[in-house]
Amino acid sequence: MAFPLLRMVLTIEPISRVALAASFAGNLIRLNPHIPREQEDKSNFVRGTTLSYVLAKSVNMRPSQAIYLDKAEELLPMQNDAEIVVTIPESSRRRRRWRRICALGLHTCICLLMFSSYIRDNVKSFFMSPFVMSNEVISISGWSIPPDISLGGCAQWTEEFVPSGGVSSDHPLITAAATFELPISSNTLLFLSRGAISGGLNVQYGGYGNDVRVTVKASYRFPEALDTVDVCIVTRSEGEIGLGIFSSPRSHPSHRRAVLQFAVTVNLPRVEEGSLLNVKAFETDMPLFIHEIGDLNGFVHFDSISLKTSNLPIRVKSLEAEKASIVTTNSPIEGEFHTSSSLKLYTSNSPVDVHVTLFNADGGNYTNLDISTSNSAIKGTLALESANESRGKFKIFARTSVSPLQLSFVEAPVDSVLLLDATTSLGPAAVSLDSTYEGSYTAVTSLQRPSILFNPDVEDPAGKGRKRQMRSSPSRGPIASGTVRWSDGDDHKKLLGNVNVRTSLAPLTLKI
Numbered sequence: 001m002a003f004p005l006l007r008m009v010l011t012i013e014p015i016s017r018v019a020l021a022a023s024f025a026g027n028l029i030r031l032n033p034h035i036p037r038e039q040e041d042k043s044n045f046v047r048g049t050t051l052s053y054v055l056a057k058s059v060n061m062r063p064s065q066a067i068y069l070d071k072a073e074e075l076l077p078m079q080n081d082a083e084i085v086v087t088i089p090e091s092s093r094r095r096r097r098w099r100r101i102c103a104l105g106l107h108t109c110i111c112l113l114m115f116s117s118y119i120r121d122n123v124k125s126f127f128m129s130p131f132v133m134s135n136e137v138i139s140i141s142g143w144s145i146p147p148d149i150s151l152g153g154c155a156q157w158t159e160e161f162v163p164s165g166g167v168s169s170d171h172p173l174i175t176a177a178a179t180f181e182l183p184i185s186s187n188t189l190l191f192l193s194r195g196a197i198s199g200g201l202n203v204q205y206g207g208y209g210n211d212v213r214v215t216v217k218a219s220y221r222f223p224e225a226l227d228t229v230d231v232c233i234v235t236r237s238e239g240e241i242g243l244g245i246f247s248s249p250r251s252h253p254s255h256r257r258a259v260l261q262f263a264v265t266v267n268l269p270r271v272e273e274g275s276l277l278n279v280k281a282f283e284t285d286m287p288l289f290i291h292e293i294g295d296l297n298g299f300v301h302f303d304s305i306s307l308k309t310s311n312l313p314i315r316v317k318s319l320e321a322e323k324a325s326i327v328t329t330n331s332p333i334e335g336e337f338h339t340s341s342s343l344k345l346y347t348s349n350s351p352v353d354v355h356v357t358l359f360n361a362d363g364g365n366y367t368n369l370d371i372s373t374s375n376s377a378i379k380g381t382l383a384l385e386s387a388n389e390s391r392g393k394f395k396i397f398a399r400t401s402v403s404p405l406q407l408s409f410v411e412a413p414v415d416s417v418l419l420l421d422a423t424t425s426l427g428p429a430a431v432s433l434d435s436t437y438e439g440s441y442t443a444v445t446s447l448q449r450p451s452i453l454f455n456p457d458v459e460d461p462a463g464k465g466r467k468r469q470m471r472s473s474p475s476r477g478p479i480a481s482g483t484v485r486w487s488d489g490d491d492h493k494k495l496l497g498n499v500n501v502r503t504s505l506a507p508l509t510l511k512i
Helices: 002-011 014-026 042-058 090-128 223-228
Strands: 138-140 143-145 150-154 158-162 173-183 188-194 199-207 211-220 229-235 240-247 260-269 277-285 289-295 300-308 314-327 333-346 352-360 367-372 378-386 393-399 405-411 417-423 429-432 439-444 451-453 468-472 479-486 497-502 508-511
Touching: 173 229, 173 240, 188 260, 199 277, 211 223, 211 229, 211 240, 223 229, 223 260, 240 260, 260 277, 352 367, 352 393, 367 378, 378 393, 393 405, 405 417, 417 429, 429 497, 439 508, 497 508
Parallel strands: 188 240, 188 277, 199 260, 199 289, 277 300, 289 314, 300 314, 314 333, 333 352, 333 367, 352 378, 367 393, 378 405, 393 417, 405 429, 417 497, 429 508, 439 497, 451 508
Antiparallel strands: 138 143, 150 229, 158 173, 173 211, 211 260, 229 240, 439 479, 468 479
16 A cells, blocks of 8 residues: 555645645644635644655655744645545554553553452451450460460360251251359459450359359351360459450451351359349450340449440440440440449440430539440430439530430439530431429521420429529520529529530420
């Protein structure tokens, strides 16, 4: 094809050769006669000028007939009326197309290799490294053990086969059990787990004897699974003793033969009828262990209790403690709690549904409640109590987002002080205060006015025949505020409470 094209170049007029050169430089540029200069694309002209000059020289054009970059202002008119179209050969197109495909394929392969290497390394480090919630871990003889923990005696297992329908007889379910005794007088009863293990923890009252009896059951189908874990007595500082379950870093959750489940049962000893068993401190830190606490209120009193897990719920039938901390993630918290100092209920992406009784003994320090979650509802039924059925100081925080918030105060002492801060967003908020409440209130939402429900005819909880009074501040759009009081002669001497309730783009109801 090159020879006919050359013959065509030699037979056309010189100025048309310039047009042919420009068409080569512009890749399929069609040139018409008498192109106005003001319509010329300057960028295309500059790109094609040098190649046009080279082609002009190749067909023996005089330099004055060639187009130079510095003489682009005066273009001569075309001297023939023919249009010249130059096309790129199909073979050249195919070669370019294949080069682009090969380059794209090579680039894709390199990206895939880099990404697969990244995923492989990170997944390996996730599964092979011990799971840690609070403390760093170190490897002692291949086991993942926190550095402040010392090991005592380890489990002596007894095995039994458990028939289960639908399972191949080649690999029946095996349950191994071990029992431990812990002194109830310990400063802290401690329960830990580390590594790729999971299961359940159940705390009950009514065990026989004077010590805490702990039964551990491990369920598995392959005997070698038990070799990947160790269950031992652990001690921390002086007087802190408990049980630890540790998996070897060699165990891998994708290894079917290493899969096993634990069931830990803690039996607190029975005491004389009418007496309370006192536990100084009870602490768990067991990721991926569901926590089930029995009906302990009225039988056991904890000076301090801390329950901590992840990705599994904490369910409490009832417990009584001076201080309590209940923490999980991505799972609900449910139950009945009685506390006289502080209670923390923390989770995320899951609801909190609780009945809480706060007791304030001296009226000097506040009894605190802190509830926090996200993207899920908070539902709380709250009772406030004091030693002499009057006064008392209480501080309550409740926070969530994108979900409803509902708090209902069913009981509160006369002349008590309540500080409440309840916040959500994109979800309705509803707070119902007890009729004993006295103090200020602020309710904030957006795009609508909060609903304030007030009953002036409610009966005086003190039995003095007082009248309920409310004084509202001037309206400020989606904000409602004011004060509510019981009429008596010594109003100015009282320490009053403060209630703040907030949401956004959702209804808000405050009953006072």
